[in-house]
Amino acid sequence: MGRTLVHSLRENAMRTPDAEAVVLGDRRATYRQLWDDVCAVALFLQERGLQPGDRVGLLLKNSPEYIAVYYGVLAAGGIAVGLNTLSKPRNLINWMWHSGASWLFSKAGHPGLGDLLAPFQGAVRVVLAGDPDESDITFPCYPWQALSPPAGAEPDISRLDKNQDAAIIYTSGTTGQPKGVTLTHGNLDANMCSIQQYLQIGATDRVLNVLPFYYSYGNSILHTHLAAGATLVLENNLLYPQNILTAIAKEQATGFSGVPSTFAILLSRTRMENHDLSSLRYVTQAGGAMAPAMIERLRKALPHAKLFIMYGQTEATARLAWLPPEMLDAKPGSIGIAIPGVRLELRDEKGRPVTTGKTGEIWATGENIMKGYWNAPELTSQVIQNGWLRTGDLAHCDEDGYFYIDGRRADMIKSGANRISPKEIEEVILELENVEEAVVIGVPDELMGQVIKAVVVPSPGARLDIKRIRAHCWKNLAMYKVPKFIEFATELPRTASGKVQRYLLAEQHS
Numbered sequence: 001m002g003r004t005l006v007h008s009l010r011e012n013a014m015r016t017p018d019a020e021a022v023v024l025g026d027r028r029a030t031y032r033q034l035w036d037d038v039c040a041v042a043l044f045l046q047e048r049g050l051q052p053g054d055r056v057g058l059l060l061k062n063s064p065e066y067i068a069v070y071y072g073v074l075a076a077g078g079i080a081v082g083l084n085t086l087s088k089p090r091n092l093i094n095w096m097w098h099s100g101a102s103w104l105f106s107k108a109g110h111p112g113l114g115d116l117l118a119p120f121q122g123a124v125r126v127v128l129a130g131d132p133d134e135s136d137i138t139f140p141c142y143p144w145q146a147l148s149p150p151a152g153a154e155p156d157i158s159r160l161d162k163n164q165d166a167a168i169i170y171t172s173g174t175t176g177q178p179k180g181v182t183l184t185h186g187n188l189d190a191n192m193c194s195i196q197q198y199l200q201i202g203a204t205d206r207v208l209n210v211l212p213f214y215y216s217y218g219n220s221i222l223h224t225h226l227a228a229g230a231t232l233v234l235e236n237n238l239l240y241p242q243n244i245l246t247a248i249a250k251e252q253a254t255g256f257s258g259v260p261s262t263f264a265i266l267l268s269r270t271r272m273e274n275h276d277l278s279s280l281r282y283v284t285q286a287g288g289a290m291a292p293a294m295i296e297r298l299r300k301a302l303p304h305a306k307l308f309i310m311y312g313q314t315e316a317t318a319r320l321a322w323l324p325p326e327m328l329d330a331k332p333g334s335i336g337i338a339i340p341g342v343r344l345e346l347r348d349e350k351g352r353p354v355t356t357g358k359t360g361e362i363w364a365t366g367e368n369i370m371k372g373y374w375n376a377p378e379l380t381s382q383v384i385q386n387g388w389l390r391t392g393d394l395a396h397c398d399e400d401g402y403f404y405i406d407g408r409r410a411d412m413i414k415s416g417a418n419r420i421s422p423k424e425i426e427e428v429i430l431e432l433e434n435v436e437e438a439v440v441i442g443v444p445d446e447l448m449g450q451v452i453k454a455v456v457v458p459s460p461g462a463r464l465d466i467k468r469i470r471a472h473c474w475k476n477l478a479m480y481k482v483p484k485f486i487e488f489a490t491e492l493p494r495t496a497s498g499k500v501q502r503y504l505l506a507e508q509h510s
Contacts, residue, residue, distance in 0.1 A: 023234065346360030
């Protein structure tokens, strides 16, 4: 059996029932109210025949309802399948078919919901949150109000086992065959405990969360804070970054998490100094490398908050490494050391350990490593070998055991005889004033195989000169690393988790 996230949530609801669990605008839910809703979902599903291991889709934005459904599915013995609310019906249909979900919880007014469900011809049962009249579904559905168990009734969670499948997360980089990362109750609990340990999250913490729960980073924020009895303050709109700062000040948030683009937006499109952000105890960054220049800007803007640079993968539930804030100056550019409970090694293409300072692929092992990809044993065997996860990320390690990412194996640019990491070039360009973001990719070239292209996003209202960018690159990079093409863009194509879709930039090159 063993402890699960569901057990942790129930314990908090019993111990501190009136403590604030979730805030969304004017809505506030206590731990007791949240647990009652979790029980309502779990009993509703069990009474209608949900069996252990059945999959349930969640097509909801971050909200108390999302949390109630997620934990309710787990409490009922099912598998929660978080779905990207920004995706088109064709992608959602693909994920629903692939996971074999027999239930779907959705916002009633979700665009294209009728198109999404049409191929299933009633084989998927649906629960709608919000006004059912806003739905374009033509067959009967359950309204949210149907989820109301008898007072005091609870699902039997004593049979939940740490080896049971608990969640499927479809990775943001999915193209072609879906990659459904299958996580067990044990995976989720192990990763939660590790993150809680180094962030020292407690019941008095209040995190302002802008990251979607259907991806691993946001999912980890959800679990770590609920397990600690802390408060989740939800903000779902990044279009108005000023609102985020206002909410941090108003709700006295002690924590904030983001991907590089989150901080780029806040630093360039707001005046952070005009807001009282003194309540922030910590800030975390993951979801891709953040340039040293941006790290320094963030530290200057929030000198009182500890900044945690983190690294991980969905296949590792969320997190693999962290850089202690006190080491930011001593180890610039490092992703840090393995989180508690995880071992990291660097190996060559034949799986042999590499020496200190040499580049190798990061291999990881620990209780947080996924069970595998859903219904894809061959795909799983390519990345899970003898209990170790092959991350596909290239890195080197210094004499103190700190890791430094050299590039993603798939992102490495092969130009002539050279193998070039985009990361180094991006960091040089980001040193320039008025550069908000920069992404470097390889584009086809008849002579060299690939040549370097940089896509640069200027700060709002700023004007940049290509000659100045190229001159700065010539001054700070080897000749073969200087971009042949430099283009400007108002924004970069991204997944909902904030990662840049490099392949789209490559396709746009003519």
